Amino acid sequence: MSEAKDNNGRGSWLTFRPEIKVLDCTIRDGGLMNDHRFTDELVRKVYRTCVAAGVDYMELGYKNSKDQFPKADFGPWKHCDEEDMRRIVGDNDTDLKLSAIADAEKSDYKTDILPKDQSVLDLIRVATYIHQVPVALDMIQDAHEKGYETTVNIMAVSTVHENDLQEALELLAASPVDTIYLVDSFGSFYTEEVKELTKRYLKACKATGKQVGIHTHNNQQLAYANTIEAVVNGANQLDATMAGLGRGAGNCPLELLIGFLKNPKYRLRPILECVENDIEPLRGSMHWGFDLTYMLTGLLNQHPRAAMSHLGKDEKDRDSIVKFYDEVMDV
Amino acid sequence: MSEAKDNNGRGSWLTFRPEIKVLDCTIRDGGLMNDHRFTDELVRKVYRTCVAAGVDYMELGYKNSKDQFPKADFGPWKHCDEEDMRRIVGDNDTDLKLSAIADAEKSDYKTDILPKDQSVLDLIRVATYIHQVPVALDMIQDAHEKGYETTVNIMAVSTVHENDLQEALELLAASPVDTIYLVDSFGSFYTEEVKELTKRYLKACKATGKQVGIHTHNNQQLAYANTIEAVVNGANQLDATMAGLGRGAGNCPLELLIGFLKNPKYRLRPILECVENDIEPLRGSMHWGFDLTYMLTGLLNQHPRAAMSHLGKDEKDRDSIVKFYDEVMDV
16 A cells, blocks of 8 residues: 555555645544543643654644633533643644634634734634635635634535535635645545545645645544545545544544554554553543444435434433434435 | 446446345354354344345355364354254245355365255355465365355465465466455455455456455454455455454444445345344454454554454453554564
């Protein structure tokens, strides 16, 4: 399997693309399963692990609106206030860059995102549905002018018409954004589709020197496979989470991805330690990961909310998977 | 994602290749985790589910030597005696074909495999390491002459030199075997390698009209991804197990594969029912499925026995994953 190609265009085992960057979003995507209520100790463990593992970016959480999401109802990683971040990372005197993500139409970005010289954040990521692209463009412009690196994550792209996607890619390619992410929100893409879409995103990005990123979900046990498929086809910014911790079926596991990548700056051992000692023990209270219900919503290219609601019930009140199947198939 | 291609060579969503056959090996591969001691009730449930789901073949177990593997030490599916099989399937008056697998140098095949007209079995599969190919060829000839369909599964091919593999493929292509299986015994193949190998197996099979099969393990969470990669590249005989039940990290989950395949003869609902009611409850006593230890042996292209031994210990006696990592990395 090849990150890089040799002179004959063949995959090479012992080379790597130095452009590849890994972004750990354990706390950010995992926060969707516990209203962002992680202990400071846990967040610090993940932070220190990312530093030790040579990961390029760590995403701490959201920069979303305190009006829409009151502080009393959520843990600190829904808003990523400067004081909360600094309690964990100090001035972040490390090579690890820090990021937060802001949802289009859910973020008071103009006020809540500080100028970069007043923040420990390095990267602002903008999450947008296709119809919100005009808002996203303003958010990108705002963060860019404040001095941040920026990415844009076009969500639920498996439900978007080809022409609309093409137009969105063209608009975003003309913006100052550094990276455009291919996002498999519903975990519904097969590997072949990831290949085609990665090529399409790359084509849109090429003229303006932008990178393509990949963010996957594991509804059909393809999160890792789809991530490395994107790598092989040229994606250079890769999202992953420890033990796959993330919404619903979870994300591409960081430990698998680091095992795959050849750049010697990455180290697997600290990640294994954190997964075993700090992340896996959360499974008792946070139920993420592959499940037949997620497989079914993924197969149907649906938001996982029906599956999450099914799994949120006490086991004794939960319908059988066959009943769930009959319900979701009755579309 | 495409099983078939349209006239322009593009993947098509609404067509399928009727040549594709699915083989359920839940009881056979799963038997490696419990010395083949399943209750008759469980085997009957899996059998009835395969019939209801339109699966093409069900593998009941091994045809291995009673001298080497005494009956007292194993459940009935180590030997697949005719009376044991008939207790479950009667005369198997269904469209489901039945198979058993025999290991080269571990099977008294000349005596233990009956002529086909005296057996409920339809298919004899021969499992061989590369150095046993001469034995495998004799086993294939024997089963073929007795009236069976035959396949050959070349195991541990990730450790085989290219030239040796080529020679083995040429020898097997000249035999009466119907299908040659690409087998990822150690769960170490990446998707790109499966693509290349599938093409290579197909090339060897083409002249003699044989099919290529695929049998994967989930050490790196790629069992399903690698199976559909083989399908897209032309493999037509596909092994899978319910809930991925199988040795170590387990196999390609049948429910995912059936969700992917478009042939209307396949039905997902009965499989979901069996997985939920009959297979998942076995997890308490049989510990199969992805684990970081299997990821490490897969990454290192090693037999999973070190991981199985690690996981076989009581939790309190088990070393940390970091200690396991240090040990397996010290090669």
